[in-house]
Amino acid sequence: MEHALYTASIFLLTAVIAVPISARLGLGSVLGYLAAGILIGPVLGLVGTSEAGELLHYAEFGVVMMLFLIGLELDPRALWAMRDKLIGLGGLQISLTGVAVMVVVMAVGYPINIAVACGMIFALSSTAIVLQTLTEKGLMQTGGGRSAFAVLLTQDIAVIPMLVILPLFADTSLTKIAADGSIKLAQDHSHEGLSLVQGLPGWGAALVTLGMVFAIVIGGRYLTRPVFRFIHAARLPEMYTALALLIVVGIAFLMSLVGLSAALGTFLAGMLLANSEFRHELESDIAPFKGLLLGLFFIIVGAQINFDVLLRDPLRIAEIVVGLIALKALILFLIGRAFGLRGRSQWLFTLSLAQAGEFGFVLITTATAQNVIPQWFGEELLLVVALSMLITPLLFIIYDVISKRIGDGADTKKHTPDEIDETGPVIIAGIGRFGQIVNRLVRSAGFNTVVLDHNMQAIETMRRFGVKGFFGDPTRPEMLHAAGLAKAHVLVVAMDDPEAAVRLVSFARRERPDLHIVARARDRTQVFRLYDAGANDIVREMFDSSLRAGRYVLENVGLSEYEAAQAEKTFFHHDRDAVRELAQLWKDGVPSSQNPPYMARARALEDELQTMLMAQLDEEKDDDQQA
Known part of the structure; x- marks a missing residue:
């Protein structure tokens, strides 16, 4: 007991x-977990491979749950709408990379089973690291970012058939040769556990397997709703969690009875529940x-990485890692060009996906356990995958350098800016969700608008709805002047x-001191920067909706509709005045928490707000009593 508590601690x-x-360093959580495992395993020796191996069976269930959640997020209709990129970009990347790796591995003398395993493992990229980095850098909506997302989504889906296919290449006579030259015979696990197909002829096993898959499909489609309604009637929140775990654990168990991957069943169940009204409850x-x-x-993967392999032949391992990244980058570059990516988008697509991915660890673990690859070779693959992921931040740094050298116009070579042939009293720069609502309201009131955006897809979507917009960079002076600035x-x-x-507001204010500028801001820091640049009215994108939600809360905890509305109004005016006052104390480049005058005044304003609201509510209660 004490040993288990020690290991857990x-x-x-x-x-x-x-x-x-x-x-905090921008490296992502996956690299953090790997670093933690490396620290307690190979570096400090606090956890041995035996302890890590015992926990691995439980930890692998996290992969099963991850695939269930991926299935929940994949609406079949959305997948059908993305079919061109999923099959084209994603399918081509996986196929070409897998085949290229197989050819290289077989060329150096390894058998077909090891070559197939390597092709599958190295065809994948790191979904966790890439998506987080693209989001943090604001690159998700670029052409390269959207293409990278499509490939990652295809890879996540492809893991399912890979886990099913991989055991077919098992070599039951495979010997596990350790690094010291000792030989360990592969173990036969076929007798372990329950099985519904053991001893059946091939056609019988196939029928039972198909029947189990069919039962999961029917159950996921028709039984989950009445079961959830039954649980809902109990009004016990913990029962939702119990049911969610039962779905995942139960399906994993059923799939194991017929010898299929638990991940396949849970992924399938997740897709069936993607359109369910209980989807968000399951996710949470x-x-x-x-x-x-x-x-x-x-x-555990980090703890099991054998760095003795690296120390024995660091040059060889480095050559494998660099060669893998170079090979994947070359294939990605050619695929990106074939699908119309150019300039920065092409380089982003190429460099962001050139590493191996976290699902590679899953495939390596499966391949080793199923005797597809020997233990010593699996250790080398774990090291190569981990090192390639650790290099990912460097790949994005290289992209930043290339992006600056290419310049701002590289991504728009495919589409030249539109000739603006009309002007209006209102210019709207940016036609995302925020700009669309502003544009609809102003045009519905009978005023002409001139819409500018550098996202060609957004402009084309607007045109299909009969709304005219112009493609081009709104920050370019010639575009603004042509639009009637x-x-x-x-x-x-x-x-x-x-x-x-901020650049656009600064330029417009210099050109037109009398122009009224309405700007969107994400947070208070951007509000201060926009005020400093010269904006007149600044709208925080979540502020008004949050105020309305707060008013609904007040109405349901004891205040009348009038009292809640007055509290909302008071808060709005006080916060607007407070932001204008704090903007005078804010210093660009200095965190607010390290600006004493700002912090002192912010606390004082918060106290003033609370005093105002309490006094207002007391006054309204007194008026009600007197009435």
């Missing part, structure tokens, strides 16, 4: 230290377990890029 302690540090209940178990899986009454800055928004 070591795993949790290193995770809560290493993962936040990794996230499963996500914490998935996060902890998946984190434990990566820690000299005579416009209002400029609406609704761009996603905070830096570009």
Whole structure:
């Protein structure tokens, strides 16, 4: 008991230290978990391979839960709409990379089973690291970012058939040759556990397997709703969690009875429940377990990485890692060009996906356990995958350098800016969700607008709805002047890029001191920057909706509709005045928490707000009593 508690304490302690540090450095949680495992395993020796191996069976369930959640997020209709990129970009990348790796591995003398395993493992990229980095850098909506997302989504789906196909290449006579030259015979696990297909002829096993899959499909489609309604009637929140775990664990068990991958069943069940009204409830209940178990899986992988392999022949390992990244990058570059990516988008697509991925660890573990690859070779693959993931931040740094050298116009070579043939009293720069609503309201009131956006897809979508817009960079002076900046009454800055928004406001204010500028802001820091740049009215994108939600809360905890509305109104006016006052104390580049005058005045204003609201409510109660 004490040993189990010690092991658990070591795993949790290193995770809560290493993962936040990794996230703060922009390296992502996956690298943090790997670093934690490396620290307690190969570096400090606090956890041995035997302890890690015992926990691996439980940690692998995090992968099963992750695939269930991936299935929940994949609406079949959305997948059908993305079929061109999924089959084209994603399918081509997996196929070409897998075949290229297989050819290279067989060329150096390895058998077909090892070549197939390597092809599958190295065809994948790191979904966790790439998506997080693209989001943090604001690159998700670029052409390269959207293409990278499509490939990652295809790879996540492809893991399912890979896990099913991989055991077919098992070599039951495979000997596990350790690094010291000793030989360990492969173990036969066929007798372990329950099985519904053991001893059946091939056709019988196939029928039972298909029947089990069919039962899961029917159950997921028709039984989950009445069961959820039954659980809902109990009004016990913990029962939702129990049911969510039962779905995942039960389906995994049923799939294991017929010898199929548990991940395949849970992924299929997730897709069947993607359109269910209980989807979000399932996600919220499963996500914490998935996060902890998946984190434990990566820690164990890190703890089991054998760095003696690296120390014995560092040059060879380095050559494999560099060669893998170069090979994947070459294939990605050619695929990107074939699908019309150019300039920065092509380089982003190429460099962001050139590493191996976290699902490679899953395939390596499966391939080793199923005797597809020997143990010593699996150790080398684990090291190569981990090192390639650790290099990912460097690949994005290389992209940043290339992006600056290419310049701003590289991504728009495919589409030249439109000739603007009309002007209006209102110019709207940016036609995302925020800009669309502003545009609809203003045009519905009978005023002409001139819409500018550098996203060609958004402009084309608007045109299909009969709304005219112009493609081009709104921050370019020639675009603004062509749109009628000299005579416009209002400029609406609704761009996603905070830096570009500030530049646009600064330029417009210099050109037209009398122009009224309405700008969108994400947070208070951007509000202050936009005020400093010269914006007149600044709208925080979540502020008004949050106020309305707060009013609904007040109405349901005891205040009347009038009292809640007055409290909302008071808060709105006080916060608007407070922001204007705090803007005078704010210093660009200095965190608010390190600006004493700002912090002191912010606390004082918060106290003033509370005093105002309490006094207002007391006064209204007194008026009600007197009436």
